[in-house]
Amino acid sequence: MTSCSGFRRAGILVGAVILAYGCSRPTDQPLATSQPTDTAPQIGAVSPTSGQGRSATFRVVASHPAGAAAIGDLEVLIDEKMTEKALSACWIDVRSLKSVAVRNEEGSDWLPSVPIGSAEAAVNSRCRVDASGVEVEVRGNELAVTLPVTFSAEFKQGAKRVWVVASGPRKHSGWQERATWTVN
Numbered sequence: 001m002t003s004c005s006g007f008r009r010a011g012i013l014v015g016a017v018i019l020a021y022g023c024s025r026p027t028d029q030p031l032a033t034s035q036p037t038d039t040a041p042q043i044g045a046v047s048p049t050s051g052q053g054r055s056a057t058f059r060v061v062a063s064h065p066a067g068a069a070a071i072g073d074l075e076v077l078i079d080e081k082m083t084e085k086a087l088s089a090c091w092i093d094v095r096s097l098k099s100v101a102v103r104n105e106e107g108s109d110w111l112p113s114v115p116i117g118s119a120e121a122a123v124n125s126r127c128r129v130d131a132s133g134v135e136v137e138v139r140g141n142e143l144a145v146t147l148p149v150t151f152s153a154e155f156k157q158g159a160k161r162v163w164v165v166a167s168g169p170r171k172h173s174g175w176q177e178r179a180t181w182t183v184n
Contacts, residue, residue, distance in 0.1 A: 036066035041166035044142070046178035055150040056181055057133075061142060062166040062173070068143035072096055073167040076147060078127070078160050078181060088156060090127035094145050097136045100129050126155040151183045158183060 044061035064070040072095070079089035085107030093101045099113035102122045114120035114131045122129045133148035143166075162179035165172055 036064070037070060037169040038171070039065055039168070040171035041071050041168045041173045043164050043166060043173050043176050043178065046162065046164060048179065048181075050180045052182035052184055054183065055148070058147045058149060058162065058179070059144060060147070060164050060178075061144045062164075063142045064166075064168050065141060066168070067141055068138040069097070070168050071143050071166050072169065073172075074143070074145055075165050075167075077163045077165075077175070078149070080156075080158065080160060082161075082163055082175060082177075088126070090124075090149065090151060090155060092122070092127070092129055092147060092149070094134070094136070094147070097138070097143070100131055100134050100147070102127060102129065125152055127151050155183055 041062050041064040044063060045059075046061070047059045048056065058076060060074060060076060062071055062074060074094040076092045077086055077089050078091075079086055086103065087107045089103070089107070091103035091107070093103075093110055093113070094116075095101065095113055099115050100122045101110040101113035102124045103109070104111050105125055111122065111124060114122050116131050116134045116136060118131045120131050122131065128150045130148055133146070135146040137144040160181045160183055161177050162181055163175045163177050165175045
């Protein structure tokens with residue numbers, strides 16, 4: 001017999017046969033209305049908030065109530081403006097806290113990812129991210145990612161904006177503008 005300690009037994013009776021049998025909570029024990037994985041990650045501090053040059057080391061902090069490991073994807077987009085495909089952007093993706101990739105030239109897909117900590121780099125015609133310099137720090141609900149970015153000579157000079165989005169199991173934070181950078 002199934003033990004239902006703290007729960008009521010429940011079943012569906014059809015004729016003289018019980019089709020399903022299990023346990024249900026008594027009405028005085030309400031079910032939780034939402035699970036932490038149903039919430040979106042939050043974007044925290046991004047540094048530097050401004051600067052200039054052909055390279056930068058960006059640090060992005062995000063958090064999730066279910067823990068930092070619930071953040072499966074963190075993206076950074078650097079460009080003059082946000083467009084659907086971001087054809088002129090340096091668009092970076094940190095995946096599952098294990099690899100880094102950049103978007104292809106057409107903005108239609110990601111180039112192959114490289115393992116964080118390896119001697120490889122994620123590269124397109126706009127920017128380069130050396131995987132050996134990428135750092136991922138996890139503390140409870142908080143995730144901090146450090147990205148060393150070098151902008152290529154082909155990346156258009158001038159003022160850029162830095163947008164960030166983090167994705168959890170079911171929701172994402174939405175793109176948020178968090179910094180500016182002048183490529184010169």
